[in-house]
Amino acid sequence: MATVEMAAAPVAPASAVNNMVDEKGVVPCAVEIANPEGRPACFKSTIQEVLFVLTATMAIAMGAFLSGAVSVISASVGADLGMTTAEITWMSSANTLAGGAFLLLFGKLADCFGRKSMFVGSLFIFAVFSLAAGFSKTPIVLDVLNGMMGLTTAASVPPAQGLLGTIYEKPSKRKNAAFACFSAGNPLGFVIGTIFSGIASDLFNWRASFFLLAIIYLVFSILAMFTVPKDTTPKEPFTWETFKKLDPIGVVLTIAGVGMFCAALSSGDTAPQGWRTSYIIAMLIVGALLIVAFVFWENYYPHPLVPMSIWFDKNFSLLMIVLLLGMMSFNVAEFFLALYFQEVWKWSPLTTAVHLLPMAIMGIIVNIIAAVIMHRISNKTLMLTGCFGYLLAFSLIAVNTVHSSYWAFCFPSFLLAVVGADLEFNVANLYVASSMPVHQQSIAGSIVQTITKLCQSVGFGIGTAVFNAVGRSAKEGGYWDVETKPYSAVFWFATAASGLSIVFAVFLTIGTQGGKEKEVDDDGDGDGSGGSRKIDGGLE
Template identity: 90%
Template sequence: MAAAPVAPASAANNLVDEKAIIPSAVEIQNPEGRPQCFKSTTQEVLFVLTATMAIAMGAFLSGAVSVISASVGADLGMTTAEITWMSSANTLAGGAFLLLFGKLADCFGRKMMFVLSLFFFAVLSLAAGFSKTPIVLDVLNGMMGLMTAASVPPAQGLLGTIYEKPSRRKNAAFACFSAGNPLGFVFGTIFSGIASDLFNWRASFFLLAIIYLVFSALAMFTVPKDTTNKEPFNWTTVKKLDPVGVVLTIAGVGMFCAALSSGDTATNGWKTDYIIAMLIVGAALIVAFVFWELYYPHPLVPMSIWRDKNFSLVMIVLLFGMMAFSVAEFFLALYMQEVWKWSPLTTAVHLLPMAIMGIIVNIVAGMIMHRVSNKALMLVGCFGYTIAFTLIAVNTIHSSYWAFCFPSFLLAVVGADLEFNVANLYVASSMPVHQQSIAGSIVQTVTKLCQSVGFGIGTAVFNAVGRSAKEGGRWDVATKPYSAVFWFAAAASGTSIVFAMFLTIGTQGGKEKREDEDEGEGSGEAKQ
């Protein structure tokens, strides 16, 4: 169908008060040339790499934890719930505070928040390596999740401001940035596997601290000055921060995700009183947040953006995809250690193809997003996910790694990287310059929320099948609960195909093309 002759997400942009838009002080005369805020191409490359490490932060931590979970649990005498919370605490804290930090970055500046979040993440990682008790380790993982929430909005805000105009250069920068989330998990498992095999699980956190200490130092010199207008700290600005919306989103997302993460390991499972209470109250607060944002004059999230059909569909497709990817990769790493009895290092080595494939996919994505329909790219990503998780679902204890796991890894990365590239670029184009950090927060909040939902459902499926598993059939008793989780992932990613079919996104990042408006369309979906 022909697209309307406007820029992507124009339906959302048209609903934003144009007078309220603060113009960027970064002037780019040639969108394909190096932005003037960079003194050299080296500085530009290091900045984009540092921004990528910001979005990779949470995934890096989750990947590291996934390959040392068994070792940590044995060393500290942790229960299943305490082991699960190592990963859940990071996701929970990150998801609950993302919108707040996004608003703070847009109002008061991005560079300082960006640099400090990297530095304190390194400090907390170092402290986690010295943990002596399960509760201390879980709390520190939660605090590291808080730093991930503080790092992503300013990173994406800076990228969206510096690369404001559509261009292939912007596509390349966002392709690198988008790679951080899926590749962060992979490199986290690899680095953690090597460190723990050479020393012990504590070395994984020490290595994480070293990596982010280096990047926090790099950020001080490579991140250009944030020249967008800042808000003065007064009562008017406090009202613009939407304090009621902040409380509703932190409490709502926090309680809902905490219930999902703890439901299956609670005393009476999902029937436990406080789990039911948190689910109901959390969901009610999220609904209240939506209604509040519809009428508050300075909303934390402009609800008008959801009227853009493509914006909403992209978020839904991303939600189902990440729900499947996160839980499948976590349980697959656990499967390799618990069923195949592989060491953390062996597990990490076998996950290496994901990293290599991820680099290739992101390079290709940066080169073709302005030439190939982004709807087609999203569909390729959806099918890649679905086939990948179906392959590992039919895998058995006696199956060949090369026959099922290897192609599954490659296809899963294709799905993750293509979907993230399209989503990040489209969402950045949907918001004005002074709300670029909030744009990044929206994507990451959806991601964190769906990860929590995925882990909650995946853990419940795993435990339910594990309790009732009997001998017989294609899978042995040990493999059946894992296979059930992988089938859930395949079903979730398969559902995303239905929604992707209704997308009308054309190309992004090339020269704008005006086309005849299709009959009945004209709502705002377009090529860029």
């Protein structure tokens, strides 16, 4: 067994390589460096590198930042604009729904036509829509603008991850650190969004939260113009052949299918006749059929939007299922807990934000630890740790009552929930990036984010239905007070989903990621010929 240096395509798990769809045949190396632990040559300084990774992190944090801001001002917005519970939850649902439906399209566009311009433009447009949201006068306008902001998040994440995947092409501890910072954006964005929004709304009003969001992303859009290196991957010409490679039928199927299915889940409980409403049933059935049709279409189309063969990699599929269940639990539980603080405990937005601060601090710590240990400790162990972190976290807040102590239940729950979110997202994100070739790095990021957004929409739909159903039938008596019962029911749903994720995580066989690349001599002759293969730090 000999240690070697790789000079071309990134190392992927053997099972992923065997099933990889490579449309271009030869994958060019975007960055040629002798030492993968050294600073990539495309950066003029370490400061530029750090600012680029920070800007990329703000891209993936965009949707979570918005959700966090909305959660902490939800009660104030609802009271000011006279919004129902359904309209309040739609502020977050519209964001995740629009983002999830268009992610695959934007991922394909970024891979074909370039990533930097789409990345910088999406940050700027998000700032514009945030500014407009601050001037909203009616619930429908605010919900629509939140949806448009979700659309821009779909345009920012794929090029951001695509750039990271090509710049940090070779497995290394440096790549682990970059992706750990990037992965932190999702869970940390929610917490930082709540803190900033809480401060702004307490000093002024809820509109200031959107104005602050606009300022932040305007600054980062300007910063991105100077810190994002030139995208050196080949670009496609604007021809009919390129149009066919965009898989227009697949795009229509995924947007319509995901959009209708998630919209039905989000609106079912508040429709005129509930889930029996005719248009809700129609959207559920048609949406599900379109998603199934999309899967069949992608298996036979020569230029698939999503290479379906990657799902034959057992670890990839299991990671996506575990991530889906975990993120569905995390986002729903944290949204309703922030709402609980305001509606039941009568905390102000700023007080709510301050009590969510431990999540941000813990998130920074966990991501630093993840960057250090992902190449040393089996990632299956890390995923199981994340699953149990979720399970304990949501169990604690599920038994909370109006008279309970924040420090006894909510505080430890926050710490454990962040352990679950950050460990799972780090492992899944890095694995997917290593499973796809350089020219499909943006679509790789789109797959992860689509799964995340889809599960958020499904989770909010189920969570809202559970909340409303229990709220209507809640009576005095028992362990929980009447006000807490509907919230507790949502937290038990999150507990059940995170507990189910453990079942799937047990079957993972993933090892470490980002360690030294090794050559395994399968034929045993010692010369590395006739059956040798490359593996990455335990992934085999």
